[in-house]
Amino acid sequence: MIHTSKLTKTFTVKKEKIQAVKGVDIDVERGELVAFLGPNGAGKSTTLRMLTTLLAPTSGAARVAGVDVVADPAGVRSRIGYIGQGNGGGHSYRVIDELIMQGRFYGMNTTDARTRAEQLLKSLELEDLKKRTVIKLSGGQRRRMDVALGLMHSPTLLFLDEPSTGMDPQNRANLWEHIMRMRLEHGTTIVLTTHYLEEADTMSERVIVIDHGEIIADNTAGRLKSDLAGDLLAVEVSAAAAAKVRGLLGRAAAAGELEETAYDGVIRFRLRLPDGARLAPGLLKDMNDAGAPALRLELKPPTLDDVFLELTGRSLREGGKV
């Protein structure tokens, strides 16, 4: 459905070159659900804009829905749907009018467009707002309207740039229900970007991690986590026994990295333990045998943030350490 090679975008602002996207290779098959994950300014929107013909690539090539974006941009546009990062509704327009016009833009007749608009308004819980002007909607309501606009023509390939940003948990769940249903019923191919780690983790099959305009990882969330991060194990022993297990834990830890903090005569070790759930019982037994029984133990499965931290040394979370 999507194939890019060395896709690159360089912006020039006041003679300064900004390399927003640095030669990315992406392949997406029909029916896949792919999430781009990355911090602010990583190049997610820029990549999506190139794939949706809204930006001309500086170099490289991209085929979307079987069509080359540079050779036949109009062909690409008629085969895809796009929900951008900004609000798509015109400020002074009524919600229902914008939806119907959007359908008309894609060649639907007025009756079909109206029926479809009513369906979407209903399922996105915007029914009561259909005669409001866009400027009088709340942020989350506007975002839901954006989603409705993007779904009007039931595209077979849909791009969504941070679709759930600004929505409350209930509406976010509702949005995902929509997306999942579209996949299930119509085999829609979906490419989206998100900041929500849990969202990328639980909803998408495949996560493409992007940072500084480069793809730094591309796999299922499960594989990324098990390959790159491993479970986080925290184990406490008495200060007197610490020396007996330091070597043992160091050998078990990923890359031999062992973190150690002391308080109230207790030493707390923290380490990454790939496949930790399976290995932890054995490790506990070894500690017992060495004469240093664990006083406390915590085992946390890895998150995508751990993956990102592992890859870049930075956290994706708000105010993450650099």
Add this chain to the structure above:
Amino acid sequence: MQLQQATAAGTAVRKPGLGRILQDTKYVFWREMLLVIRDPFSLIFSLVQPLVFLALFGPLLGAAVGAEAFGGESSLQWFLPGVVVMIALFGTSMTGSNLQYELMTGSYERILATPLSRSSLLIGRALKEWAPLVLQGLVIALASIPFGFVFYPLHVLFGLVVIGVFGIGLGALSYALALVTQGKEWVFWGVQQTLLFPLMILSGIMLPIEAGPRWMQVLSLFNPLTYMVNAERELFAGGLGSDTLWGVVAAVITAVVGLAVGVRVIKRSTL
């Protein structure tokens, strides 16, 4: 939350071509017109303005310049077509300003991502600024009849079409200007105002250019608006001759140049 998909219209790939551009233009125009339809007050104001202008400026003009400057016609017969051109000028040169709002939100981007042809985006928006003119032109023409204005409906209608073609070109240029000055909205207004007034004065809309110095008359020959004003004057007086022909030529050239520039500017950054 049962959601059935409607027709998979999005998958129907439409072929480019003139018919397609016309159809897309209709949609873009209609979307713009929804603003007027949902808020008809704006239209009422736009009708009052030219009437006030006509009522206040018309009598002064006759008194100040003297009837012989108008070739013996009533000053109203001479002045009214000028007002029509002026409304068209102000209206269509504002095309880009309405776009500015949509550029600031994601609305313009959303529309750019649809299959609408690029020239239809320009034409549809420009026509929206022109459309009220049809009503405005007819209303001020009718309102002027009691004051000695002779109304030739078919000629006036044709005149409005010609000015519409000119307006497409000017609207497209205004659209392009809004795109180029994106993020610096004041530049748009600066350029628009700086160009508008010399163009207007050098076309003889307000005062006959024949009364001015030679250099102004020469400059006016290079102003497409001059040909528009002359054509409208001929048409509004019930004539159909070389002035009209030149007006049509100037309108078509402006439209072609405007659209060429407009499409280029749209495609400069997007595909």
